[in-house]
Amino acid sequence: MKLIQSPENPLIKEIKKIKETQRRKIFFEGVHLVETSLVSDYVFTEKVFVTEKFIEKQKNFLEILQEKKIPVIIISEKVAKTISDTVTPQGVFAIADFKIKNINDLSNPTFIVIADRIQDPGNIGTIIRAAEAFGAEAVLVTHGTCNPFSNKALRASAGSIFFLPVIKVTVKEIEEFVSKYGLNLVITDLKATISSFNMDFTKPLAIVFGNESKGVSQDLRAIKHTSCKIPHKGKAESLNVAMAATAILYEILRQRFLKSP
Incomplete structure (x- = not known):
């Protein structure tokens, strides 16, 4: 799995651009929202980002992602804080695309x-x-x-x-x-x-x-x-x-x- 340690990484910059608009392609965080997106018929979960601490605590969740063949990218705690909207990030984030457009x-x-x-x-x-x-x-x-x-x-x-x-x-x-x-x-x-x-x-x-x-x-x-x-x-x-x-x-x-x- 790829490891991102810098907030200046192109993928992290892409996340920040998505957050500015949050339209059909969206970025979100938290175990509940990410889990829910995985069983949805209306969104396609493109990528999931996790911290090493999250992986240690949620190994079963990581196995689910691997079974669904969803790309998983590891990010540092520093990066997690720069992309999170919460004071204490849970350490899991996702990019998804809505299937129904109009x-x-x-x-x-x-x-x-x-x-x-x-x-x-x-x-x-x-x-x-x-x-x-x-x-x-x-x-x-x-x-x-x-x-x-x-x-x-x-x-x-x-x-x-x-x-x-x-x-x-x-x-x-x-x-x-x-x-x-x-x-x-x-x-x-x-x-x-x-x-x-x-x-x-x-x-x-x-x-x-x-x-x-x-x-x-x-x-x-x-x-x-x-x-x-x-x-x-x-x-x-x-x-x-x-x-x-x-x-x-x-x-x-x-x-x-x-x-x-």
């Missing part, structure tokens, strides 16, 4: 989540995590949303981003996609008159969660849709968008579970 790669969906101009990486990561957990087939991300592939978003997704497509789209693409597959477009709105409990979420569906302070954009509202809100009894004005998404996505799963044989 909305045309999806076919015959029945349950899609749309994240519209979400600003906080923690929120988008949590929405992706909830979407995957409750059965969504993809998350579509509009212009103005923070990078769903950033390290903070990846960590917030807890690896769920490796199990469903997350695709950046335009409003026009959403309109054409919804029309093509006969999806009911549902917008979450605090001012809606219909509660999520009274919506029929068992039909083919695309549900939209909007910006933390401004809600869903007018461009998306211009598409034929239905609006709904979450009923709540508390005195606070509203839920955080990630919390609201989790509540509604669970209700979608509940309705579909009850309807299924």
Whole structure:
């Protein structure tokens, strides 16, 4: 196995460039995220970087990488600290490439989540995590949303981003996609008159969660849709968008579970 000791190594410089954009090719760290990426159908793990200390503690993990024939590169502790975003790196990192690139790669969906101009990486990561957990087939991300592939978003997704497509789209693409597959477009709105409990979420569906302070954009509202809100009894004005998404996505799963044989 190759050993890299200098932060000036060309491969380490490549990692730093990937980190600046984090788009379809991404760099991430930590045992859980790397393990999760290895069993994903949506990403191809190109390389894994490990420290000697990590190898000593995780020999079984190294054997898994070798079985999957994934190139393993050893890096020094100094290099690990220069590429890590954490105070105490776990000593394992990876570069991966997403296989699904655009909305045309999806076919015959029945349950899609749309994240519209979400600003906080923690929120988008949590929405992706909830979407995957409750059965969504993809998350579509509009212009103005923070990078769903950033390290903070990846960590917030807890690896769920490796199990469903997350695709950046335009409003026009959403309109054409919804029309093509006969999806009911549902917008979450605090001012809606219909509660999520009274919506029929068992039909083919695309549900939209909007910006933390401004809600869903007018461009998306211009598409034929239905609006709904979450009923709540508390005195606070509203839920955080990630919390609201989790509540509604669970209700979608509940309705579909009850309807299924």
